[in-house]
Amino acid sequence: MKLLGRQTWKFGDEVYLNSTGTAAGPMESEGPLGAMFDVKYNDLHCNEKNWELAERRLMEDSIESCLKKAKLKNEDINFFLAGDLLNQVVTANYAARTNEIPFLGVFGACSTSMESLAVGAALVDGGYAKRVVAAVSSHNATAERQFRYPTEYGGQKPDTATFTVTGAGAALVSSEPSSIKITAATIGKVKDFGIKDPFDMGSAMAPAAADTIAAHLKETGNDPDYYDLIVTGDLSAVGAPIVKMLLSERGVDISKNHRDCGLMVYRPDQEVFAGGSGCACSAVVTYGHLVKELQSGHLKRILVVATGALLNPTMIQQKESIPTIAHGVVLESTKGGHN
Amino acid sequence: MSNKEQQQAYAEKIKPLQPKPPYFMNCLKAFLVGGFICIIGEALQKFYMTYFNFNEQTAGNPTAATLILISALLTGIGVYDKIGQFGGAGSAVPVTGFANAVTSAALEHKSEGIVLGIATNLFKLAGAVIVFGAVSAYIFGMIRYAFKILM
Numbered sequence: 001m002k003l004l005g006r007q008t009w010k011f012g013d014e015v016y017l018n019s020t021g022t023a024a025g026p027m028e029s030e031g032p033l034g035a036m037f038d039v040k041y042n043d044l045h046c047n048e049k050n051w052e053l054a055e056r057r058l059m060e061d062s063i064e065s066c067l068k069k070a071k072l073k074n075e076d077i078n079f080f081l082a083g084d085l086l087n088q089v090v091t092a093n094y095a096a097r098t099n100e101i102p103f104l105g106v107f108g109a110c111s112t113s114m115e116s117l118a119v120g121a122a123l124v125d126g127g128y129a130k131r132v133v134a135a136v137s138s139h140n141a142t143a144e145r146q147f148r149y150p151t152e153y154g155g156q157k158p159d160t161a162t163f164t165v166t167g168a169g170a171a172l173v174s175s176e177p178s179s180i181k182i183t184a185a186t187i188g189k190v191k192d193f194g195i196k197d198p199f200d201m202g203s204a205m206a207p208a209a210a211d212t213i214a215a216h217l218k219e220t221g222n223d224p225d226y227y228d229l230i231v232t233g234d235l236s237a238v239g240a241p242i243v244k245m246l247l248s249e250r251g252v253d254i255s256k257n258h259r260d261c262g263l264m265v266y267r268p269d270q271e272v273f274a275g276g277s278g279c280a281c282s283a284v285v286t287y288g289h290l291v292k293e294l295q296s297g298h299l300k301r302i303l304v305v306a307t308g309a310l311l312n313p314t315m316i317q318q319k320e321s322i323p324t325i326a327h328g329v330v331l332e333s334t335k336g337g338h339n
Numbered sequence: 340m341s342n343k344e345q346q347q348a349y350a351e352k353i354k355p356l357q358p359k360p361p362y363f364m365n366c367l368k369a370f371l372v373g374g375f376i377c378i379i380g381e382a383l384q385k386f387y388m389t390y391f392n393f394n395e396q397t398a399g400n401p402t403a404a405t406l407i408l409i410s411a412l413l414t415g416i417g418v419y420d421k422i423g424q425f426g427g428a429g430s431a432v433p434v435t436g437f438a439n440a441v442t443s444a445a446l447e448h449k450s451e452g453i454v455l456g457i458a459t460n461l462f463k464l465a466g467a468v469i470v471f472g473a474v475s476a477y478i479f480g481m482i483r484y485a486f487k488i489l490m
Contacts, residue, residue, distance in 0.1 A: 049450070050449075050450035051450070052450070145447055149443070149464065150443035150444050150447035150448075150464070151420070151446070152414045152415075152417060152419065152420050152439070152442070152443035152446055153420060153423070153439065153440060153444075153464065154419045154421075154423020154424070154426075154430055154431065154436065154443070155420075155423060155431065156365075156424055156426075156427035156431070157424065159358040159360070160357060160358060191341075192341060193341050193345065193349040194341065194343075194346030194347075194349065195350075203353055203357065206353075207349070237358075238356070238357060238358070241356045242353050242356050245352075245353075245356065274358075321346075
């Protein structure tokens with residue numbers, strides 16, 4: 001049985017993360033992880049005519065560099081699992097039109113990064129695919145326009161707001177051995193504690209992250225310190241202390257090894273309010289930075305919990321609150337004979 | 340899904356962990372930025388009265404037009420949203436804020452074409468201001484008219 005408890009998948013010995021590719025916008029490239037990204041743009045337009053094309057360019061760049069590193073072509077890939085934040089996941093759809101890899105669109109807001117990776121790993125583990133590419137993207141300007149106001153609108157944002165990361169990340173999953181193994185994944189439940197403020201997604205998403213982390217630890221029987229790091233996607237400066245508090249109420253202490261991608265992707269002096277968010281936030285940090293730490297053996301084992309606010313502007317205007325979700329994936333380094 | 344009590348308990352619990360909005364500083368910044376925009380308006384009005392053939396009543400029109408032009412240009416070069424983040428209501432309430440709402444929507448929807456993009460979405464944000472402006476002008480006009488007849 002590959003199912004642990006109710007919601008955790010335990011993968012066999014043959015699921016590997018072979019290669020990753022990342023593309024990033026100007027703010028992210030200037031951030032502390034800037035040197036880790038494969039493709040960097042110093043202009044938010046990424047040499048394209050409009051924002052949507054810019055986001056598509058980022059996703060296509062990340063896939064291209066991921067496959068280039070693995071010395072593979074589009075024809076070598078069985079399935080392409082991708083998603084983004086835009087209506088009808090358009091960025092993913094049009095990237096799939098370009099690469100012509102059999103395609104499954106996925107949406108879990110900012111949790112799509114780990115959702116696509118988990119499903120991809122399950123396909124490989126189940127023998128339904130030899131090689132899968134999982135990709136996500138987000139763009140600050142396309143997200144602003146879809147979820148909030150026009151880019152140049154002069155509305156004041158509170159300190160709890162987050163800043164959508166401009167970038168994309170792609171990962172190649174296969175049964176061919178590499179230095180990183182995907183060993184488990186926990187699929188999250190939708191949680192909603194009544195937060196209605198789209199400028200405070202950290203508070204909205206923290207309960208979903210806490211629920212997924214607690215379920216994962218319970219079902220795998222692992223302690224929090226079994227992992228070198230437990231990384232959340234985009235809880236930011238507001239949500240990060242809340243998830244630690246919610247877990248400590250359940251007797252789980254992650255304060256020593258918890259990090260949040262939203263706080264890792266930018267420098268504290270960059271003007272991003274509470275921190276980064278968006279599908280690309282967890283993707284560029286995981287696929288750009290954490291994967292390198294695992295490849296080198298600096299990190300042995302990490303749990304990446306990507307958090308998503310399933311926000312819809314129409315629902316918010318109809319006075320609904322924001323449902324949220326979080327999916328976790330365990331990545332292990334095969335360096336150093338760790339079990 | 341969580342019930343009302345759980346939601347209230349959660350809101351109470353996370354309150355100490357959330358940054359408090361700096362109300363006083365926001366008011367001060369809004370006062371300074373809004374006041375500064377009004378000083379520019381005042382100077383423009385004096386300019387039009389001194390150097391052109393306008394009086395105190397008629398100088399309002401070219402003054403507002405000039406402020407709108409400046410605001411639109413600042414929106415276009417990507418400065419007004421930064422002023423807005425600093426000044427809050429101070430830069431949103433004057434006519435420059437209205438101009439920013441219209442121009443930013445136009446810029447945003449340029450990619451969908453002139454008719455369905457720019458023209459359709461031009462008043463996406465500012466439309467509410469026009470609707471309530473017209474409705475309240477009508478109501479207050481009627482009240483004033485009623486008083487005039489009765490007095």
